[in-house]
Amino acid sequence: MGWLFKGGYTRRAMIADRTKNWDRTSDDGMLVESACLNHCYRGGIGSGVLWSVWERTFTKEGQLVQATERWIECDLLRYQRGFGWGYKDMEESMHPYYYSCPLSYLELVPIDQFGGRAK
Numbered sequence: 001m002g003w004l005f006k007g008g009y010t011r012r013a014m015i016a017d018r019t020k021n022w023d024r025t026s027d028d029g030m031l032v033e034s035a036c037l038n039h040c041y042r043g044g045i046g047s048g049v050l051w052s053v054w055e056r057t058f059t060k061e062g063q064l065v066q067a068t069e070r071w072i073e074c075d076l077l078r079y080q081r082g083f084g085w086g087y088k089d090m091e092e093s094m095h096p097y098y099y100s101c102p103l104s105y106l107e108l109v110p111i112d113q114f115g116g117r118a119k
Contacts, residue, residue, distance in 0.1 A: 003078075005086035011077065014085040015041060018075055019052050030060045037070075037108060042100040047078035050087070051101050053108045070114045072105050074098055 006014065019036040026032065039052035052073045058066035074090040076098075090098070 003086045003088045005080065005083040007084045009085040011041070011079070011085055014077060014087060015039070015050055018050055018087060028060075030058055030065060033057050033059075038105065040102060041077070043077070045079075047076070049098050049100055050075040050077050051105060053105050070109045072101060072109055074101070 006017070009017070019039045021033070021035045023031060023033040034054055034056045037053045037055055039050065042049045042051065050073075052075070054071055054073060056069040057064065058068075074092075076088040076090060077085060079085050
């Protein structure tokens, strides 16, 4: 994937946009809620990495209908003159790799409970 820029965004606004909670209701009435449990920015004035931990629940009529999911996101952020702040969401197989994720985030997403990607 490429970079997505949002004109006029400050870094703070970009982080707020990338970490805001959201929900939707499917046609069959299932409520899907995604919540950012924690986030941090690691980097400098013009570029860095946004790490966030997410949780998604699936309920219908107040009852959990699917297992809760958790994962860690890695978004590269950078400022480009004339475009403003942009982001590139990374997938774990994409290069280059980034290693600045807080260790506490790994504890929030234990592999024995939430799994991992198969190679």
